[in-house]
Amino acid sequence: xxxxxxxxxxxxxxxxxxxxxxxxxxxxxxxxxxxxxxxxxxxxxxxxxxxxxxxxxxxxxxxxxxxxxxxxxxxxxxxxxxxxxxxxxxxxxxxxxxxxxxxxxxxxxxxxxxxxxxxxxxxxxxxxxxxxxxxxxxxxxxxxxxxxxxxxxxxxxxxxxxxxxxxxxxxxxxxxxxxxxxxxxxxxxxxxxxxxxxxxxxxxxxxxxxxxxxxxxxxxxxxxxxxxxxxxxxxxxxxxxxxxxxxxxxxxxxxxxxxxxxxxxxxxxxxxxxxxxxxxxxxxxxxxxxxxxxxxxxxxxxxxxxxxxxxxxxxxxxxxxxxxxxxxxxxxxxxxxxxxxxxxxxxxxxxxxxxxxxxxxxxxxxxxxxxxxxxxxxxxxxxxxxxxxxxxxxxxxxxxxxxxxxxxxxxxxxxxxxxxxxxxxxxxxxxxxxxxxxxxxxxxxxxxxxxxxxxxxxxxxxxxxxxxxxxxxxxxxxxxxxxxxxxxxxxxxxxxxxxxxxxxxxxxxxxxxxxxxxxxxxxx
Amino acid sequence: xxxxxxxxxxxxxxxxxxxxxxxxxxxxxxxxxxxxxxxxxxxxxxxxxxxxxxxxxxxxxxxxxxxxxxxxxxxxxxxxxxxxxxxxxxxxxxxxxxxxxxxxxxxxxxxxxxxxxxxxxxxxxxxxxxxxxxxxxxxxxxxxxxxxxxxxxxxxxxxxxxxxxxxxxxxxxxxxxxxxxxxxxxxxxxxxxxxxxxxxxxxxxxxxxxxxxxxxxxxxxxxxxxxxxxxxxxxxxxxxxxxxxxxxxxxxxxxxxxxxxxxxxxxxxxxxxxxxxxxxxxxxxxxxxxxxxxxxxxxxxxxxxxxxxxxxxxx
Numbered sequence: 140x141x142x143x144x145x146x147x148x149x150x151x152x153x154x155x156x157x158x159x160x161x162x163x164x165x166x167x168x169x170x171x172x173x174x175x176x177x178x179x180x181x182x183x184x185x186x187x188x189x190x191x192x193x194x195x196x197x198x199x200x201x202x203x204x205x206x207x208x209x210x211x212x213x214x215x216x217x218x219x220x221x222x223x224x225x226x227x228x229x230x231x232x233x234x235x236x237x238x239x240x241x242x243x244x245x246x247x248x249x250x251x252x253x254x255x256x257x258x259x260x261x262x263x264x265x266x267x268x269x270x271x272x273x274x275x276x277x278x279x280x281x282x283x284x285x286x287x288x289x290x291x292x293x294x295x296x297x298x299x300x301x302x303x304x305x306x307x308x309x310x311x312x313x314x315x316x317x318x319x320x321x322x323x324x325x326x327x328x329x330x331x332x333x334x335x336x337x338x339x340x341x342x343x344x345x346x347x348x349x350x351x352x353x354x355x356x357x358x359x360x361x362x363x364x365x366x367x368x369x370x371x372x373x374x375x376x377x378x379x380x381x382x383x384x385x386x387x388x389x390x391x392x393x394x395x396x397x398x399x400x401x402x403x404x405x406x407x408x409x410x411x412x413x414x415x416x417x418x419x420x421x422x423x424x425x426x427x428x429x430x431x432x433x434x435x436x437x438x439x440x441x442x443x444x445x446x447x448x449x450x451x452x453x454x455x456x457x458x459x460x461x462x463x464x465x466x467x468x469x470x471x472x473x474x475x476x477x478x479x480x481x482x483x484x485x486x487x488x489x490x491x492x493x494x495x496x497x498x499x500x501x502x503x504x505x506x507x508x509x510x511x512x513x514x515x516x517x518x519x520x521x522x523x524x525x526x527x528x529x530x531x532x533x534x535x536x537x538x539x540x541x542x543x544x545x546x547x548x549x550x551x552x553x554x555x556x557x558x559x560x561x562x563x564x565x566x567x568x569x570x571x572x573x574x575x576x577x578x579x580x581x582x583x584x585x586x587x588x589x590x591x592x593x594x595x596x597x598x599x600x601x602x603x604x605x606x607x608x609x610x611x612x613x614x615x616x617x618x619x620x621x622x623x624x625x626x627x628x629x630x631x632x633x634x635x636x637x638x639x640x641x642x643x644x645x646x647x648x649x650x651x652x653x654x655x656x657x658x659x660x661x662x663x
Numbered sequence: 664x665x666x667x668x669x670x671x672x673x674x675x676x677x678x679x680x681x682x683x684x685x686x687x688x689x690x691x692x693x694x695x696x697x698x699x700x701x702x703x704x705x706x707x708x709x710x711x712x713x714x715x716x717x718x719x720x721x722x723x724x725x726x727x728x729x730x731x732x733x734x735x736x737x738x739x740x741x742x743x744x745x746x747x748x749x750x751x752x753x754x755x756x757x758x759x760x761x762x763x764x765x766x767x768x769x770x771x772x773x774x775x776x777x778x779x780x781x782x783x784x785x786x787x788x789x790x791x792x793x794x795x796x797x798x799x800x801x802x803x804x805x806x807x808x809x810x811x812x813x814x815x816x817x818x819x820x821x822x823x824x825x826x827x828x829x830x831x832x833x834x835x836x837x838x839x840x841x842x843x844x845x846x847x848x849x850x851x852x853x854x855x856x857x858x859x860x861x862x863x864x865x866x867x868x869x870x871x872x873x874x875x876x877x878x879x880x881x882x883x884x885x886x887x888x889x890x891x892x893x894x895x896x897x898x899x900x901x902x903x904x905x906x907x908x909x910x911x912x913x914x915x916x917x918x919x920x921x922x923x924x925x926x927x928x929x930x931x932x933x934x935x936x937x938x939x940x941x942x943x944x945x946x947x948x949x950x951x952x953x954x955x956x957x958x959x960x961x962x963x964x965x966x967x968x969x970x971x972x973x974x975x976x977x978x
Contacts, residue, residue, distance in 0.1 A: 198936055200744065200746035200747035200748075200940075201746065201747050201748060280714060280718065281701075281715070281718060283702075284702070284707050284708065284711060287711065288708075335748065337747060337748045337749070338747075338749070352757070352928065353744070353747040353749055353754070354747070354928070354932070354933065354936055355928040356928075379830070379926070381829065381926045382923070382932075382936075383923050383924065383926070385813075385924075386828075386829055386923065386924060386925070386926045389816055389820065389821065389828040389829055390828055390829040390830070390926065392821055392828070393820050393821055393824065393827060393828035393829070395827055395828060395829055395830055541694070542694060542695060542939075543939060544694065544695025544696065544697075544699075544700060544939075544940075544941045545694050545695055547696065547699055580707075580708075
């Protein structure tokens, strides 16, 4: 444990408690009095000249949608770039720049585009622009995997008139819709496509980029030509990168930021001091990622034994400070892909049952596994807690703590498991496949089970809709039953604000949007 | 004096060459693959990683890359950040004013505290003032700067709301707000240096005040101010200069933590992120720049030493 972790973290907690208590009567409204952060306000109650300053723990290096694809930082790309398809706060696909989509056949997707939309440089948004954008994503040598992989599945694009685009896929792949609802679908003005977009951005979104400083801040101002003018309630938006959690709270309390992401450990102190806190379940989960091609982990009973050997409730209380939900699926119970047939209670904390299963699998003398952990405070806490928990069941975890850049030790098959955080994907099938499907990027050696893979193959060729959702739920149930990975608990995204923000709903899939988000008049 | 300066400049050349060598090769043996990170991290395929390795020139032989690196130093081309694509020199130029302002502020704070404290303690050895100065300076040396920073935020930013808790305002944007944004970080960073310098100044001053020429000056009826200011200070300050030179290195390291606490976009925060990302060009550029700052500071100290002690100019 580093000096900073040993000394700074406890100190930060002490100082946080003291400072928040001391500032209880400060500018923020007491919790609850300001109403929920998601509440809307009458137009006359909003300060349309206000700038919302958001403290983000993530430090974006580039604002190019094709490169900036690590999930969470796309939050600020949504300000400047509208996407072909949108995602609702609960994860459903909704119209954005495309008003309608349909598969003419399993490999041909037809998008009907919103008419009358312009890019921020005045260029018209039309089918030709969509084709140029997708072409860039396909041809770009340094595009990130979240863009390059789905772009590579596109065989051809064709503009049909100005308002219709036909995308031909190399093989049936209905998850392309979710890709178009993320970075791949972010539309850039054709006039900007040939230049560098690392620090410049011209989209068709609500706000125009004024200045982007990598890893420091991004400043946006309202774009008056936005197609959905009613969604723009602010004069400007500033995103400040503040990696340190305590510094974010300090900035919020001293009025330097309006809203911030905060850590689970800060919630009670923040609420006690009158800072308004809003939280929402996310598709992110602390997980024991397994290499199912190694030793005992090939055996379903051994994996189930591991699941019985962990006390999920206690981990929610300690690691999540009570903010989270025990789960044996990769999703929270409020998500559409969650199978109600496999609640967390199916694997209660039961060391005796774990021992029994291990003995049945031929590990009566106990089992030993190597587990990789990233050298980050919460990751190490998780590893140490799990190590202690599984011991009474006769399971030994040998922890290997490495710097984040050495994560590939897991995907390269050097260890049995990786204990860490799953960031979530917009497409629930993508989550399941990435973790336990053939070729899944976090599934070393493509370890899977035939019945699970059959389900995943079926999902891939099933159009989005109720039938697909049902199949995903089935796959999630099978995942839970066979414990292809061992989810521990689903995380929540937690926001704090000065009590003045209205119209904001945290997104379940991470990439929050700021449509209709405003700041109340004479507040803060 | 010019010969002294020329000699010191010449001596700094091999130091900088060694620094480039160490920086480059230490990063080579550091664990982690920047090509994988540049290709998108966990989700990158083997082909993506290979493409990124080629694009970044990481598949070239080690010595070839080292040679390019040295060439770049002379042409001002330190490469580009693997992740942001920003030229390293431009990234450093954007961030350096923050760190240099912070360091300068910390040195000013240190000198404003240390000079009077050290002199008062030395002129009244064993007295109450001396003991108080020694006690406080012991606390200043012992207290980590992040703790001082957090306490300053608590009192002056959150409670009294005199200074901002976080952030940096460029001088050209508003000199007053630039000053305001630097006060707390500079104090947090400068307190330990002040304590260290005050203790050295006190010890050095005590030595000097015990010299015959000081007794003579006193015997001639020169007052305390004259004795200390005119006769003792020049000689007592020479050893302090050495400490001051060392403090530059310590302050440079301290900016890493202070910039995190106050969210200042300086070289420290740039370095932390670059280290976690394995952004080699940025790490190399910052390390060379830091070495340059320390070497220049040492040259200035040597020249000042020569000014205060003429015997050293010929050495």
